[in-house]
Amino acid sequence: MQVTPELLSAFPSLKPLPPATLARLAQESEVRKFARRGVVMTAGVREEFVCFLFEGRLQGVDFTIDGREVGLYFVEPGDFCGELGMFDHGPQPEFVIALTAVVTVFVPMESLRLVTMENPMLLKLLGQRLAARVRQLTRQRSLLGLPNISQRVCCQLWLLVSDDARQHLQSSVINNPPTHMEIAIMLNLSRETVSRVFQILQTRNIVRRDGTSLLHVSDSAALKRLADGSEEL
Amino acid sequence: MQVTPELLSAFPSLKPLPPATLARLAQESEVRKFARRGVVMTAGVREEFVCFLFEGRLQGVDFTIDGREVGLYFVEPGDFCGELGMFDHGPQPEFVIALTAVVTVFVPMESLRLVTMENPMLLKLLGQRLAARVRQLTRQRSLLGLPNISQRVCCQLWLLVSDDARQHLQSSVINNPPTHMEIAIMLNLSRETVSRVFQILQTRNIVRRDGTSLLHVSDSAALKRLADGSEEL
DNA sequence: TTAGCTGAGTGACTACAATCACATAGTAGC
DNA sequence: GCTACTATGTGATTGTAGTCACTCAGCTAA
Numbered sequence: 001m002q003v004t005p006e007l008l009s010a011f012p013s014l015k016p017l018p019p020a021t022l023a024r025l026a027q028e029s030e031v032r033k034f035a036r037r038g039v040v041m042t043a044g045v046r047e048e049f050v051c052f053l054f055e056g057r058l059q060g061v062d063f064t065i066d067g068r069e070v071g072l073y074f075v076e077p078g079d080f081c082g083e084l085g086m087f088d089h090g091p092q093p094e095f096v097i098a099l100t101a102v103v104t105v106f107v108p109m110e111s112l113r114l115v116t117m118e119n120p121m122l123l124k125l126l127g128q129r130l131a132a133r134v135r136q137l138t139r140q141r142s143l144l145g146l147p148n149i150s151q152r153v154c155c156q157l158w159l160l161v162s163d164d165a166r167q168h169l170q171s172s173v174i175n176n177p178p179t180h181m182e183i184a185i186m187l188n189l190s191r192e193t194v195s196r197v198f199q200i201l202q203t204r205n206i207v208r209r210d211g212t213s214l215l216h217v218s219d220s221a222a223l224k225r226l227a228d229g230s231e232e233l
Numbered sequence: 234m235q236v237t238p239e240l241l242s243a244f245p246s247l248k249p250l251p252p253a254t255l256a257r258l259a260q261e262s263e264v265r266k267f268a269r270r271g272v273v274m275t276a277g278v279r280e281e282f283v284c285f286l287f288e289g290r291l292q293g294v295d296f297t298i299d300g301r302e303v304g305l306y307f308v309e310p311g312d313f314c315g316e317l318g319m320f321d322h323g324p325q326p327e328f329v330i331a332l333t334a335v336v337t338v339f340v341p342m343e344s345l346r347l348v349t350m351e352n353p354m355l356l357k358l359l360g361q362r363l364a365a366r367v368r369q370l371t372r373q374r375s376l377l378g379l380p381n382i383s384q385r386v387c388c389q390l391w392l393l394v395s396d397d398a399r400q401h402l403q404s405s406v407i408n409n410p411p412t413h414m415e416i417a418i419m420l421n422l423s424r425e426t427v428s429r430v431f432q433i434l435q436t437r438n439i440v441r442r443d444g445t446s447l448l449h450v451s452d453s454a455a456l457k458r459l460a461d462g463s464e465e466l
Numbered sequence: 467t468t469a470g471c472t473g474a475g476t477g478a479c480t481a482c483a484a485t486c487a488c489a490t491a492g493t494a495g496c
Numbered sequence: 497g498c499t500a501c502t503a504t505g506t507g508a509t510t511g512t513a514g515t516c517a518c519t520c521a522g523c524t525a526a
Binding site: 063068084124137145147 | 295323366
């Protein structure tokens with residue numbers, strides 16, 4: 001399918017590029033759609049594209065030697081993934097799979113590399129991105145160190161709460177929350193355990209579900225206390 | 234203490250820089266020594282230096298909210314740490330502590346940033362470094378996903394084995410192996426559990442200790458089988 | 467030599483999360 | 497509306513790693 005420069009400029013990281021550059025990139029890029037559970041990027045393969053997510057939600061996952069799934073991060077619309085090879089030409093370290101039906105734009109890595117030569121700003125942005133990724137991985141790693149399981153779940157939930165709800169301890173809504181299974185995979189837990197923690201949170205009126213696509217966090221303050229360990233479940 | 238350009242050029246990443254640049258950097262840098270268990274970098278603080286390790290061994294660690302220590306990575310002589318702020322001016326995400334007495338060279342981040350402007354090569358190298366860090370964090374994360382504890386320990390040990398011993402399945406030696414405690418912290422285990430796994434490995438003549446500073450891996454093939462799960466302990 | 471420290475080895479006990487095996491609820495497709 | 501999934505909820509059981517409480521070994525520094 002045809003990619004227009006307008007489509008590309010919908011992505012915050014590409015928006016600041018000069019129109020001519022966008023036009024050229026658009027020519028070389030392609031739209032790809034994936035069904036739920038589709039494999040967007042394959043681990044161990046030298047992917048030659050950076051994948052920009054237009055619609056839907058992606059997850060970076062890995063598999064342990066014995067086949068167990070390990071959740072690494074989520075990708076939201078407007079964001080991108082598979083950029084690691086931009087820096088070291090190495091293979092994609094983890095799988096990226098579609099959690100919902102998704103629409104993506106694949107931009108060839110080599111073209112993007114050329115663009116970074118002329119636009120140090122983009123290079124800088126990529127660097128910041130990568131740094132953010134390291135920070136996220138580090139935070140996630142320390143989350144896994146928590147010996148208390150419900151605290152782990154609450155911390156993860158807390159990370160999904162929007163920034164200003166976090167700041168002001170307001171009640172808030174998480175859109176398209178991950179399934180219990182997806183959370184379990186992120187936190188090295190079994191699905192049942194996550195389910196049980198949610199059960200307690202719901203009976204305590206701390207969170208409330210509303211269909212599959214909404215999760216109300218009614219009592220942010222309590223969630224925060226549970227997340228930082230000042231209160232036990 | 235005075236830093237000489239020669240000292241700086243001992244670091245592979247700085248070696249390719251022009252002598253004039255090295256001389257300038259040397260002027261602005263300083264040698265810092267730390268005792269075992271000394272805090273080299275503090276989490277949450279905007280450290281204004283990149284720390285190059287000359288002698289000894291460092292470990293990146295984090296602490297969970299409840300105070301449990303979480304091991305992230307090791308830094309060996311010639312390598313550096315604390316470079317994340319180079320990319321996003323953000324705070325240091327994790328602590329770096331000295332596992333042994335260490336000698337480091339602190340190079341001001343701002344000076345280094347100026348140098349990267351004139352030396353894209355250094356910038357590229359930093360990018361590769363960061364990419365490698367992401368890969369390492371990802372690998373470590375999937376290690377933590379292993380439900381079988383002894384496999385986890387064996388995998389970690391396997392990562393400590395030198396590359397060519399890994400390739401040719403030769404017996405080899407690990408210098409200054411981490412203590413059981415350090416391994417436990419890396420792998421989210423208790424010290425006792427690591428101890429028990431080592432006990433089994435030793436009675437099976439797969440590894441053998443030789444003082445505190447040497448660990449012989451006598452049966453690399455067996456260690457590999459245990460690491461990849463084709464054999465159970 | 468002795469004291470003091472850190473690292474390592476080990477048994478007993480226990481808590482707790484995984485697993486299994488279901489039931490039930492929602493949703494999406496036809 | 498019916499069917500087929502996928503997601504979720506829940507009890508019973510069990511394995512296993514954490515914890516505690518020691519001992520012992522090795523190093524270093526008075």
